[in-house]
Amino acid sequence: MWILVGVYFVMGLFFGYVVPYLIFKTGGGPELEGVPLEQILNEALPHNLVPSVVGGFPLFGGAIALIIGALIASSEYGWGTLKTILVQRPRRVEVLAGKFLATALVTLAITVVFFLLSALASWTIALAENRAVSWPGIVELLQGVGAGWLILGMWSLFGMTLGILFRSTALAIGLGLVWALVIESLISGFANLLEVLATIQQWLPGVNAGALAASLGARAQDQAGGVPGVTTVADGPEATALLVAYVAGMALLSTLVLRRQDIS
Amino acid sequence: MASHRARSDGDTLVRSAGLTKIYGEVTAVRDLDLVVGRGEVYGFLGPNGAGKTTTLRMLLGLIHPTSGSAEVLGRPPGDPDGLLRVGAMVEEPAFYPYLTGRDNLRVVTRYAGLPEDGIEDALRTVELLPRADSKFKTYSQGMKQRLGIAAALLKDPDLMILDEPTNGLDPAGMVEMRTLIRRLGTGERTVLLSSHLLAEVQQICDRVGVISKGRLVFEGSVDELRGRAAVAIRAEPLDLARRRAEEVLGPDRVEVRDGELIVDADPGEVPNLNRELVLADVQVSELRPASRSLEEAFLQLTGEGGEDDEG
Numbered sequence: 001m002w003i004l005v006g007v008y009f010v011m012g013l014f015f016g017y018v019v020p021y022l023i024f025k026t027g028g029g030p031e032l033e034g035v036p037l038e039q040i041l042n043e044a045l046p047h048n049l050v051p052s053v054v055g056g057f058p059l060f061g062g063a064i065a066l067i068i069g070a071l072i073a074s075s076e077y078g079w080g081t082l083k084t085i086l087v088q089r090p091r092r093v094e095v096l097a098g099k100f101l102a103t104a105l106v107t108l109a110i111t112v113v114f115f116l117l118s119a120l121a122s123w124t125i126a127l128a129e130n131r132a133v134s135w136p137g138i139v140e141l142l143q144g145v146g147a148g149w150l151i152l153g154m155w156s157l158f159g160m161t162l163g164i165l166f167r168s169t170a171l172a173i174g175l176g177l178v179w180a181l182v183i184e185s186l187i188s189g190f191a192n193l194l195e196v197l198a199t200i201q202q203w204l205p206g207v208n209a210g211a212l213a214a215s216l217g218a219r220a221q222d223q224a225g226g227v228p229g230v231t232t233v234a235d236g237p238e239a240t241a242l243l244v245a246y247v248a249g250m251a252l253l254s255t256l257v258l259r260r261q262d263i264s
Numbered sequence: 265m266a267s268h269r270a271r272s273d274g275d276t277l278v279r280s281a282g283l284t285k286i287y288g289e290v291t292a293v294r295d296l297d298l299v300v301g302r303g304e305v306y307g308f309l310g311p312n313g314a315g316k317t318t319t320l321r322m323l324l325g326l327i328h329p330t331s332g333s334a335e336v337l338g339r340p341p342g343d344p345d346g347l348l349r350v351g352a353m354v355e356e357p358a359f360y361p362y363l364t365g366r367d368n369l370r371v372v373t374r375y376a377g378l379p380e381d382g383i384e385d386a387l388r389t390v391e392l393l394p395r396a397d398s399k400f401k402t403y404s405q406g407m408k409q410r411l412g413i414a415a416a417l418l419k420d421p422d423l424m425i426l427d428e429p430t431n432g433l434d435p436a437g438m439v440e441m442r443t444l445i446r447r448l449g450t451g452e453r454t455v456l457l458s459s460h461l462l463a464e465v466q467q468i469c470d471r472v473g474v475i476s477k478g479r480l481v482f483e484g485s486v487d488e489l490r491g492r493a494a495v496a497i498r499a500e501p502l503d504l505a506r507r508r509a510e511e512v513l514g515p516d517r518v519e520v521r522d523g524e525l526i527v528d529a530d531p532g533e534v535p536n537l538n539r540e541l542v543l544a545d546v547q548v549s550e551l552r553p554a555s556r557s558l559e560e561a562f563l564q565l566t567g568e569g570g571e572d573d574e575g
Binding site for chain 1: 321324325326327328342344347348350352354355356357358359360361372375376377415
């Protein structure tokens with residue numbers, strides 16, 4: 001699992017800071033679509049820390065969080081350790097509450113560490129380019145960490161719920177990724193053509209995670225130089241409320257399922 | 265064979281009534297009434313797929329029964345206070361493969377809310393101390409089984425529930441495990457042990473419940489499972505011998521099987537029967553015990569033709 005988190009940090013920093021900086025330094029290619037090089041650099045500087053980091057959570061971070069959640073829940077079935085745990089003493093709800101807490105702490109840690117690494121990367125770029133180092137305010141930072149935590153927490157709970165429902169790591173991860181990367185993209189892709197899909201799109205967890213990121217300044221995917229997974233289908237409060245509802249709903253669903261489940 | 269122990273109704277540790285588990289069209293366990301008393305080593309015997317593991321899982325709260333009820337140590341299955349006094353190993357011992365044996369036991373103590381100072385004793389009891397700091401995934405099957413027993417021992421439980429504890433062990437490992445279980449079952453501790461091995465149950469258990477196709481078809485001692493002592497008599501003429509034996513013992517206690525008289529008689533009755541036969545001019549050439557073998561009794565009860573059911 002920690003390898004997965006490490007890969008996320010490396011890839012996030014690479015595409016969030018190294019690639020933009022290389023584009024800036026090399027002049028980019030023909031696919032810049034009129035985005036000024038100065039803007040590309042600007043988005044990698046410290047004052048743009050929150051939009052830059054939060055933009056990476058809905059799609060890439062979400063997929064990683066979903067895998068982590070699925071691993072946390074379904075590995076116990078694969079190893080058979082859930083029965084070992086449950087015959088000791090704790091109630092099923094207590095075991096699940098412990099896993100929720102552990103997942104919440106892991107996703108918070110990932111969010112905070114990624115912010116710190118990104119801050120270090122943006123500071124390095126600012127120094128290298130002799131730009132002013134101007135950090136976002138504490139409120140904006142807390143909003144960014146909170147939004148990232150909510151997005152990663154929602155996706156990890158999504159993975160946990162699938163893991164408990166299917167009792168299989170492979171199935172939970174496979175179906176979860178298909179949902180996050182394929183189904184939601186397809187629905188969003190056809191939403192402009194079909195009214196019912198546009199309505200459904202507004203209720204999707206990934207789309208709303210993208211909307212939350214957009215509300216904090218991340219560039220939407222349909223804009224020039226936009227970030228994949230960042231959308232504008234809802235405003236910040238709406239997206240936050242829906243993601244919180246998803247967290248509560250999935251926590252409730254996984255609890256109900258585990259309470260009734262036969263552990264074989 | 266282990267000695268029989270007295271059991272009073274007030275000392276019942278496991279009791280089930282009409283316990284039933286149905287999976288779709290398949291009835292895994294049907295109307296199971298099970299009683300296990302304090303201090304017993306109770307053998308839960310049955311062929312593979314008979315419903316032993318399903319029953320044990322229901323008793324531990326891992327599986328919800330379709331109907332019926334059960335009590336373990338006076339509590340519903342899965343009740344935390346009850347589980348605190350139960351040590352269990354269900355099927356394959358399951359631990360975190362990337363942790364050592366000792367660390368896995370630490371995890372178990374934390375889940376059970378126990379201090380860690382019992383870990384050394386548990387490891388010593390199952391003779392796993394030399395490999396306690398190796399990762400679980402490197403353990404042999406025998407070592408995994410012993411770690412499972414060690415985990416069950418951490419609570420110093422009143423009741424141990426062990427599901428096929430000798431599964432996958434080589435002959436030497438099986439002997440070691442049986443010796444260990446017999447040792448664990450001394451004193452007040454109760455052991456509920458499932459097995460499909462008759463010899464194992466005979467060597468370890470005080471009392472036996474036989475389950476077949478989800479039904480409990482017998483509950484009693486191994487001797488009772490074999491059946492009451494019978495005597496085979498080779499005698500001539502057979503008809504005269506039968507008539508005289510029926511006069512002495514009653515017709516329902518005498519039968520002719522394979523050219524021999526089989527009489528349902530206690531050892532104390534045999535000398536008198538022999539004398540009566542001789543006085544009636546019957547030539548008695550052989551008198552010998554004729555109880556069923558455990559295998560015969562088991563196969564008769566389970567209706568098995570010598571092959572196990574599917575899993």
